[in-house]
Amino acid sequence: MAKKLTETIIAKAEELFDQVEVMAGYSKGSNPLKVSPCFIEKKQDLDQLIFDKLCINNLATYAYRLSKQVKGNIGMVLKPCDAKAVNQLISEELIDRAACKMLVVGCAGVLDHQKISRHLGGARVFSANIGPETIEVETAEGKKELKTADFYADKCHWCSISDQDMGGDVFVENQQKLQAPKKDRFEDVKQLEKLDLDQIEAYWKDEFSRCIRCYACRNVCPLEVCQDQCIVHLDFPNWQSQKVVPSENKFFQLIRVMHLAGRCVECGECQRVCPQNIGLLKMMKKMNQQIETLFNFTPGMDVEAKPPLLTYKTVEENIEEEELI
Numbered sequence: 001m002a003k004k005l006t007e008t009i010i011a012k013a014e015e016l017f018d019q020v021e022v023m024a025g026y027s028k029g030s031n032p033l034k035v036s037p038c039f040i041e042k043k044q045d046l047d048q049l050i051f052d053k054l055c056i057n058n059l060a061t062y063a064y065r066l067s068k069q070v071k072g073n074i075g076m077v078l079k080p081c082d083a084k085a086v087n088q089l090i091s092e093e094l095i096d097r098a099a100c101k102m103l104v105v106g107c108a109g110v111l112d113h114q115k116i117s118r119h120l121g122g123a124r125v126f127s128a129n130i131g132p133e134t135i136e137v138e139t140a141e142g143k144k145e146l147k148t149a150d151f152y153a154d155k156c157h158w159c160s161i162s163d164q165d166m167g168g169d170v171f172v173e174n175q176q177k178l179q180a181p182k183k184d185r186f187e188d189v190k191q192l193e194k195l196d197l198d199q200i201e202a203y204w205k206d207e208f209s210r211c212i213r214c215y216a217c218r219n220v221c222p223l224e225v226c227q228d229q230c231i232v233h234l235d236f237p238n239w240q241s242q243k244v245v246p247s248e249n250k251f252f253q254l255i256r257v258m259h260l261a262g263r264c265v266e267c268g269e270c271q272r273v274c275p276q277n278i279g280l281l282k283m284m285k286k287m288n289q290q291i292e293t294l295f296n297f298t299p300g301m302d303v304e305a306k307p308p309l310l311t312y313k314t315v316e317e318n319i320e321e322e323e324l325i
Helices: 003-018 042-046 060-067 078-089 113-119 154-158 187-193 197-209 216-220 245-257 269-271 279-296
Strands: 023-030 033-041 073-079 100-105 125-130 132-137 142-147 169-174
Touching: 003 023, 003 042, 003 073, 003 100, 003 169, 003 245, 023 042, 023 060, 033 042, 033 060, 060 073, 060 078, 078 100, 187 197, 187 279, 197 245, 216 269, 245 279, 269 279
Parallel strands: 023 073, 073 100, 100 169
Antiparallel strands: 023 033, 125 132, 132 142
C-alpha cells in the first residue's frame, strides 16, 4: 500500500513539475528510522520521492527561503499539518500563493524516531519494517517488535486535519488513516497549570537552564524567517547578550513565544530538534490556547485570515476591556 501511495505521489509530482523549478520532498535517509529532505531539479529524479510514517520533518521550513532563492515557482510535498505552515506564510504575504505549488498527501501519522531510539536504549538500528500496527527493527541486540501506536509524534495525537487538502494544488488520498490514540491537545499545559506559581517558575527555570543557545529551534521554525535580523545578532539595539545563562535564555525563548503568537502551527519541529529536550512546544501551545480563547483564531487554516496580533481593532469581541480598568 505504501508503494502504491509513493507511485501516485511521483505521478502527481510529474504533472506539477513543468510548473516549478524545484520540488521539495522526502527521500530515503542513511538511518533506517529517518528520511531526508530532498530538492529535485530534474523530472527524471522524481523517483527519489518517498512518503511513509517516517516523514516527520516539516518541509514548510524551506518554503520561505526557497521562494527567495528560486527564480520560478517552487513545488512541495506536504503533510496536511505542514501545509498549515505554508498557508500561514501565505496569509502573512511572506510567500506568493501562485509561486508555491502544494502537493498535499493524506497522512496516516508519523513516528518519532527519538522515542523509538530511547525505547531501544540508543541501540544501533540496522533495518526497520514499519507497518500500521507494528514496527519490526533489527538491532545489534537482535530483532524487536514494537507497537506503532506507542511511537507516534506528539502532534499526531491531537491532529484533526490528516485527511484535508488544506487548499493545496493537488491532494493525494492516503488509504491508510491516522490511528494515533487521541489525547487532549492542551493536557500538558493543564497539568502544569495545576501547580502553584512558584512551582511553575521553578519548572521553567530548570528548562531554560539547559538551553545552550544553539538556535536550532529558531532555525527550524517555518515561521521564523527573519533570522538575518534576529535580536540575538544585533549590535544596535543590543537587546540580547550572548551569555548562556538562565535569565538570557528565558528572554530569548519568551521573545520567540511572542514572535510566534497567533502564528505557530504547532508542528513541533522546535522541540524535536532541541538537543536539550526542552519543552518548547508547551509554551507555544499555551500561547495558542490564549489566542484561540481571545480571538477565535487558529493559525494556518485560512490563507485570507490575518493573525490577530498583526491587525488592529478598537474593540475585540472576547476581550472585555472595561474589566481591566
